Amino acid sequence: MSSPVSRALRIVLYAMACIPLLGAPGLHGWTGDDREGSAAPAKPADRPSETRPVVLAPLYVTFAGLQILDAHSTLLASNLGGREANPVVRSMLGSPATLIATKAGVTASAIFVSERLWKRNKTAAALMMVGLNSAYAAIVAHNYVVEARAAGRR
Numbered sequence: 788m789s790s791p792v793s794r795a796l797r798i799v800l801y802a803m804a805c806i807p808l809l810g811a812p813g814l815h816g817w818t819g820d821d822r823e824g825s826a827a828p829a830k831p832a833d834r835p836s837e838t839r840p841v842v843l844a845p846l847y848v849t850f851a852g853l854q855i856l857d858a859h860s861t862l863l864a865s866n867l868g869g870r871e872a873n874p875v876v877r878s879m880l881g882s883p884a885t886l887i888a889t890k891a892g893v894t895a896s897a898i899f900v901s902e903r904l905w906k907r908n909k910t911a912a913a914l915m916m917v918g919l920n921s922a923y924a925a926i927v928a929h930n931y932v933v934e935a936r937a938a939g940r941r
Contacts (some may be wrong), residue, residue: 839902840909846916847898854890860930861886867937869930892924 861871862883871877879886897919905912 801912837906838901840905840913842913843901843905843916846899846913846920850897850916850923851894851918853920853927854894856927857930858883858890860934861928864930864933864937867934869897869937 791899827859832894865871865880871880876886876889879889901912903915904915
């Protein structure tokens, strides 16, 4: 693996490791101090309408993992003669670091949109992430099938 690709993968993996910190105590002005008269805002658990659905964090991690697998499988398949159907992604195949950075941006954007959406409709946020994960799982599986066929011809 080339150096820019491995650096980009490390950045993406680091970002994935930081995702669980989104709801950690001490972030977003909440210190977890329960004392009376505390200036700290109420805990999210005290406001049931503002608690993140438990299913979202695993869906975020899964989505990030699928983005990594998509970048990997796309690069493998294209190196073995596969043709990228998406013209935007096809233009990035000459620079794996650009593809990986784009995948990181897609991951961050999907998580951002889902985080905004669950405050209005928790079910819609969860279904959006399930739909995105399902679509990317199919894409990744297809890419690896193309790669396996191409490798079998050699």
